[in-house]
Amino acid sequence: MSHDHSHEAHGHAHVHHHEENFITKYVFSQDHKMIAKQFLITGIVMGVLGMLMSMVFRLQLGFPDMDMAFLKPFLGKWISVDETTGFGKLDPNFYLALITIHGTIMVFFVLTAGLSGTFSNLLIPLQCGARDMASPFLNMLSYWFFFLSSLVMFCSLFVEDGPASPGWTVYPPLSALPKALPGSGTGMTLWLISMIFFIVSALLGGMNYITTVLNMRTKGMKMSRMPLTIWAFLLTAVLGLLSFPVLFGGSLLLVMDRSFGTSFYLSDIPVELTGGIERTGGSPVLFQHLFWFLGHPEVYIILMPALGITSEVIATNSRKPIFGYRAMIISLLGIAFLSFIVWAHHMFITGMNPFLGSVFMVTTLIIAVPSAVKTFNYLTTLWRGNIQFTPAMMFAIGLVSFFIAGGLTGIFLGNAALDINLHDTYFVVAHFHIVMGSAAIFGMFSGIYHWFPKLFRRHMNKAAGYVHFWLTFISAYGVFFPMHFIGLAGVPRRYYANTAYESFDVWMDVNQFITICALLGGLAQVIFLINFFYSIRKGRKSEQNPWKSNTLEWTAPVEHLHGNWPGEIPTVYRWPYDYSNPNYTEDFVPQNVPHEGQTDENQEFEHPHPTT
């Protein structure tokens, strides 16, 4: 297997600690643990930004007649204040900018970079038993490209015509014609630049994750003994590596159309809108294909790390092996493969040939099977467990709940015929906010609470974690569950207000309720932020293996060493889920504990799972 001895040599080289200054230690760090922290904190900052934006547009949707003048100090000219009455209104163009940037930030900056970037970086070397990533330098570049990308996106908020506002999917021609939408000017250019940096960051990170997992596992860490987190991160990176370049290409063509007069996506639009040049022969639907070829795997790029984290947290805190370890891996592989052949279910009614629609309906509904297997396996893992309600465990249970609720509505939307009436309504908003928004963010919170001791060598406050969980859980369902019904009533998404249609008036109460839940959910995050930043400095000091977990990261000392383990990297002798094994008195057996009679030379020797 992949235990080559050069790693040992690499490890020994680090015994002589070279002096590190502030810049190399905290800023341009090449240590995977520090880079993980950088990704996490940047992700949290962006997450707060995205959340605040959602608060503003929820106020607009819940209380369309509200006086928004109090937001004038923050939003400036985007709040138009009536001179005589002093009554402030949100600008409709800026509303579109808010939903666009909210979506972009949450999907890419928080749930892709923030989630995958943090936990892949932290856990891949530590759980595989490696000194660091395969290329620490590329790893550093990956973070700094991400940072640059975040910076550009943030700066785009202050552009004169406003930030990009054609929706996070940036469909042309809307995103290509500044005369059709003010946000499609400089704001959109910056959006594209930011996204191109982001893709570079994702690719650099992904290459590293894959190489490290495939080549740098410690002695005895066979693929069939890898924790499910690592499996999830590996497949996530593979998805990213195969699909992000397609978005890169798609974005580049959009840049060409916008700035260099080409017509990849434009056709038959009057010249006064296209900047004087006649554009014919392009197809707006082409962009949608390129976008969703990334866009759909992207959903799983977001979700799979969360599922991996949850598998680990649920097994550890149920004090039980994850049920059906092999089935979990196979279903991850199945989801990863299928995620590439379902993209056009976002496009059933975009003018695509209806025959293609029927093909993509079949593949889409097949993907529900591996997802169902995962759900049932989680439930069986909980069954007859000895459940420790750590905050991480609560969030993991929350994830399973959202995964079920959101997954089931996917069966409606994946059905092309039903999609006719549901496409682009609030039903879709409800679906994806539950299944990839809430579920993934719960996976991320679960990971933060679980590995906080590994990241910051301290504990977060437990009680605050519980309050955070319950408030977030209740408000997330409060926000997104009623949206299903609003969608079924035919209310389209991305409407600045639902006031132009009398038939939508009955939903006014519900929209207010949703807004109040959203505000509650926002407050809950304040508790998290206080807890998080307070605990970094002042939290209770952590012991080495606080959750009595089996995986290798807990065999490393609490102190952060460059190279992770002071001596040799531990050898792995067993799978990671030997919890409550009846052959042992302790209810956990770490991976580096050999079976009776098992030696380094006799690696293949392994007791089958005990039969009880």
Added chain:
Amino acid sequence: MRKPFKTHTFTMISNFCMSLNPKRKLTFLIASLFLFLSASAQNAAEGEKLFKDNCQSCHAINDKVVGPALKDVHKRRDEAWLIKWVKNSQKVVASGDAYAVEIFKKYGSVMTAFESLSDGQVKSILAYVKQESEKAPVAVTASASTSSTASANQATNDSMKSNINWLLIIVVGLLFVVIFLVFNILETVGRIQGHDVVNWSSINGFLMLAIGLGGVALSIWEFMIHAPLTVSAQKPASEHGPGIDSMFNITLLFTGIVFIITQVALFYFAWKYRAKKNTKAYFYSHNDKLEYAWTIVPAIVLTILVINGLKNWNKIFSKPAPGTANVEVFAYQFGWTARYPGADNTLGKHDFREIGKANALGVLTDDPKSADDFTSSEIHLPVNKPVTFKFRAKDVIHSAYLPHFRVQMNVVPGLPTEFTFTPTVTTAEMRTQLNNPKFDYALLCNKICGAAHYRMKVTVVIDSQSEYDKWVSEQKPAFTKSATIETPAAETQTADAGHPVSNKPLAVK
């Protein structure tokens, strides 16, 4: 103006957060009274309808939407200028008119050219705007005099509002810090004592059971309250609608059962198997039979759904029968125009280069087929007759969404799309069925298309055959040669522009 909505549930918060201005409601009441007393009512009434069909998505009287607020627009410019502007604002801008250039720069978007409106029609719209403009101040004075105390209260509220907001934020922030500190003390005490002060395991276990199962119950309750308000609960108004609805119900049944069983199991297990002292979990790593079972059972259920879905999908998108009536639905920022083929049942050719020149739709008047085509800002369809909507977009992607008919299709510039369906319930029948005499079917835009996306709609009227025939007989051809002669400027421009390279056959001149 919108119907006042019920706020009883959130009265407290609503009062705090929003200012559903009572003045405005009164304005509306008095304004409507005024409308009927007005001397120019006839003209303005026609103008109101035209305004709603053509202008409303981008303009309001008192508020800026995409374009400027139109209050007192007749005082800003003279009528002739306004007519020119409405018919083709870009021409006015191009002519170098300083005011026009300034407006165009300020609002930054191109106003649709309404060349299809006659001078008289624009005058009616202006009459309506004038009447609405005059109404507003009258109403405000009226409300001021009748409820001076109320507005005085309002004023004090307004001045306090911003302060309260900030105070509240600070108070809540401090409260959180205090709560957090209490939690910290609890944890420290627990550590000194050697066990938690609060028995979190049983509290969380109980909450799992209560909130988890309560949540499932609540979702069923919400389903019972809210599902009847959705369009899916109403009888579909098209032939293919019942197929979609029955499939929706089958899916709902399957997913509903799975939702309840799995959520209940999840939260019940969480409570039931919460950590207790001196217990060890049951080592249970896998069971092949079980795993096969829950792979195969979902696979079977999904196969049923897929087969059902394919059947419906293919039926809906099967080729329309020859002779099916065509209606072109043209989308632009921010409105819809329907073009009917007229007596020859064939739509005349169009070219995007002609949009806004010969006419707003770019229909080629040289094509004899277009001579009898007529347009309408309301879509009329006869009941029980299949119809194919031929979609065409001018600028960006729009989506024609008709929820009552279970119809939706994107409208893509440069890519012709269509949707064939048969309406089965007339507007009048639906009104009685819903017991709402004001009900109208609507076609709404369901793809983000810009600032006034949320107002971009058109009324759809399903007539009985006789009503429909009568309506058709009242329509006048919109693209006759003579209509083009009226605007010779456009003709010359077209000829000058001359597009030798074209991938679409231009009608021979």
